[in-house]
Amino acid sequence: MKKIAVFADVQNIYYTTRQAYGKQFNYRKLWQIIEKQGIIVNAFAYAIDRGDKQQKKFQDALKHLGFEVKLKPYIQRSDGTAKGDWDVGITIDIMETAAQVDTVILLSGDGDFAILLDKVKDSFAVQTEAYGVPQLTAKALIDSCTVFNPIDRDLLLG
Numbered sequence: 662m663k664k665i666a667v668f669a670d671v672q673n674i675y676y677t678t679r680q681a682y683g684k685q686f687n688y689r690k691l692w693q694i695i696e697k698q699g700i701i702v703n704a705f706a707y708a709i710d711r712g713d714k715q716q717k718k719f720q721d722a723l724k725h726l727g728f729e730v731k732l733k734p735y736i737q738r739s740d741g742t743a744k745g746d747w748d749v750g751i752t753i754d755i756m757e758t759a760a761q762v763d764t765v766i767l768l769s770g771d772g773d774f775a776i777l778l779d780k781v782k783d784s785f786a787v788q789t790e791a792y793g794v795p796q797l798t799a800k801a802l803i804d805s806c807t808v809f810n811p812i813d814r815d816l817l818l819g
Contacts, residue, residue: 662700663698663700664761664763664764665699665702665764665765666704666755666758666761666766667766668755668766668767669705669707670747670751670771671723673768674768674792677798677812678794678812678817681797685819686768686812686816687816691792691816692704705751706720706729706731707731708720708747711735712735720732748774756780760785763788764790767790767806769792769793770797770799772799772802774805775799788807791806791808792810793810
């Protein structure tokens with residue numbers, strides 16, 4: 662059986678599916694699809710903690726599915742902008758995990774991850790997959806992964 666590691670950029674998936682479709686992503690359906698491909702040995706969901714009850718319920722649902730949820734505090738800057746970026750954390754975890762799996766699956770449309778996927782493909786001979794909303798996913802990310810899986814209505818709630 663293929664060993665698989667999953668890395669979910671929760672904020673990116675939330676905002677892109679909401680912008681493109683006005684709906685939320687169905688993590689349960691995704692999990693079922695990936696499980697058919699092999700054994701999920703690691704699954705991380707990277708999120709921002711705002712202390713919100715609804716968000717906590719969502720995070721608990723992710724844990725129930727099998728994700729290890731990693732949280733960063735929500736930071737509101739004095740100028741009104743917000744900070745909550747997991748790019749470095751995701752990168753470190755993928756680099757530390759890639760040598761132990763056959764497939765790395767990233768849920769994100771962020772083009773910053775393109776060089777990361779190229780690197781792990783070359784260094785560890787792993788298959789790389791990305792899930793993203795096609796019209797909101799960077800072309801560089803689509804081009805860098807072995808397989809790009811478009812998030813469409815089949816992977817949404819409701």
